Amino acid sequence: MKHIAVLNGDGIGPEIVAQAVKVLDKLIEQGLQVSYEYAKLGGEAYDAYGSPYPNETQEIVRKADAVLLGAVGSPQYDNLDRPLRPERGLLAIRKDLNLFANLRPAILYKELANASTLKPEVVAGLDILIVRELTGDIYFGEPRGIITNDKGEREGFNTMRYSESEIRRIAKVSFESAQKRNKKLCSVDKANVLETTELWRQIFNEVAKDYPDVELSHMYVDNCAMQLVKNPKQFDVVATGNIFGDILSDQASMLTGSIGMLPSASLDENGKGLYEPSHGSAPDIAGQNKANPLATILSLAMMLRYSLNDEVRAKQVEQAVQKVLEQGYRTADIYEDGTTLVGCADMGDKVVQAL
Ligand code: NAD
Ligand code: IPM
Ligand code: MN
Numbered sequence: 335m336k337h338i339a340v341l342n343g344d345g346i347g348p349e350i351v352a353q354a355v356k357v358l359d360k361l362i363e364q365g366l367q368v369s370y371e372y373a374k375l376g377g378e379a380y381d382a383y384g385s386p387y388p389n390e391t392q393e394i395v396r397k398a399d400a401v402l403l404g405a406v407g408s409p410q411y412d413n414l415d416r417p418l419r420p421e422r423g424l425l426a427i428r429k430d431l432n433l434f435a436n437l438r439p440a441i442l443y444k445e446l447a448n449a450s451t452l453k454p455e456v457v458a459g460l461d462i463l464i465v466r467e468l469t470g471d472i473y474f475g476e477p478r479g480i481i482t483n484d485k486g487e488r489e490g491f492n493t494m495r496y497s498e499s500e501i502r503r504i505a506k507v508s509f510e511s512a513q514k515r516n517k518k519l520c521s522v523d524k525a526n527v528l529e530t531t532e533l534w535r536q537i538f539n540e541v542a543k544d545y546p547d548v549e550l551s552h553m554y555v556d557n558c559a560m561q562l563v564k565n566p567k568q569f570d571v572v573a574t575g576n577i578f579g580d581i582l583s584d585q586a587s588m589l590t591g592s593i594g595m596l597p598s599a600s601l602d603e604n605g606k607g608l609y610e611p612s613h614g615s616a617p618d619i620a621g622q623n624k625a626n627p628l629a630t631i632l633s634l635a636m637m638l639r640y641s642l643n644d645e646v647r648a649k650q651v652e653q654a655v656q657k658v659l660e661q662g663y664r665t666a667d668i669y670e671d672g673t674t675l676v677g678c679a680d681m682g683d684k685v686v687q688a689l
Pocket of ligand 2: 422424612
């Protein structure tokens with residue numbers, strides 16, 4: 335039987351994870367063969383163990399087949415030493431489990447065409463996949479730090495770097511993802527300025543030779559930010575590095591109506607994955623039963639698809655979300671006139687009922 339580790343995290347984390355767990359419990363009731371247990375990550379782990387990614391958690395997530403996570407981070411931890419901050423816990427678990435491939439699908443459910451801040455005709459039918467490299471780049475590059483320089487001034491520095499093998503493996507995932515979709519891959523870089531991404535572009539061109547059925551294009555990241563707003567439907571799969579992918583995926587989330595709709599899967603080479611919404615811990619609405627749990631529930635669907643090999647149940651969960659939107663239920667972030675405003679917990683209940 336497959337085993338799942340469940341990590342609430344901070345802020346809205348416990349609220350949104352509770353809704354995904356309701357859905358999971360329902361699936362188990364319907365015959366899904368999985369077990370799960372809770373562990374702590376981020377600020378909640380720091381409070382309990384003095385570390386944002388403690389050994390207790392490491393042990394549980396290493397032996398699990400998949401991990402479900404809410405989000406980490408909260409202002410109360412922002413002045414801790416950097417290694418103790420919640421966000422470091424998230425980076426540590428990604429690195430420890432070798433979760434280098436982050437899939438962030440931006441899909442517009444037709445019921446939400448008016449929830450997007452863009453004109454409905456620009457986003458109607460949108461279905462793009464951002465493939466973000468997750469364990470390299472400026473996020474992890476050494477050297478890094480804040481030093482006092484020769485002039486006696488403080489100086490901060492980070493290093494953007496990618497090895498050939500790191501680029502090659504994310505390129506493969508990107509091409510394979512495109513093969514399963516509309517066979518268009520746009521690799522996003524800043525090769526006109528940064529050597530790291532010049533290498534990125536070279537490797538993508540090399541790997542392309544193994545995927546002749548996929549149409550590869552390249553785009554600079556600044557242009558991509560513009561094109562995502564101008565004409566997002568030109569994209570099928572967008573592949574990019576860690577930091578550009580972080581920024582572009584938040585941007586893409588607004589095409590779907592709200593960042594509360596964007597799930598994600600972070601995968602290793604063997605199908606093990608961590609599943610979390612693309613958004614953060616939303617401290618501004620934490621504890622108020624206002625958060626949209628759908629990105630977390632849709633992340634559970636991705637877990638069923640990628641780590642539990644249960645495409646049928648993955649689709650069932652996605653269709654349940656679709657049905658709830660058809661029925662007109664909306665959390666505050668996607669609310670519009672004529673729909674029914676519900677809280678986070680009610681939204682979870684509605685999805686369970688729709689299953
Ligand atoms: P955020 O994504 O938490 O919030 C940005 C805005 O989106 C806020 O107005 C918030 O209320 C709203 N929002 C986010 N998720 C929502 C949801 N499910 N439903 C409704 N509204 C939602 O980003 P931030 O404010 O920049 O960061 C807050 C904290 O989260 C920081 O500590 C940051 O480091 C952390 N963070 C964590 C993750 C993660 O765990 N993967 C991702 C991003 C940010
Ligand atoms: C995300 C978040 C994280 C990132 C932070 C919290 C470390 O923004 O998952 O998108 O930058 O990767
Ligand atoms: Mn982010």
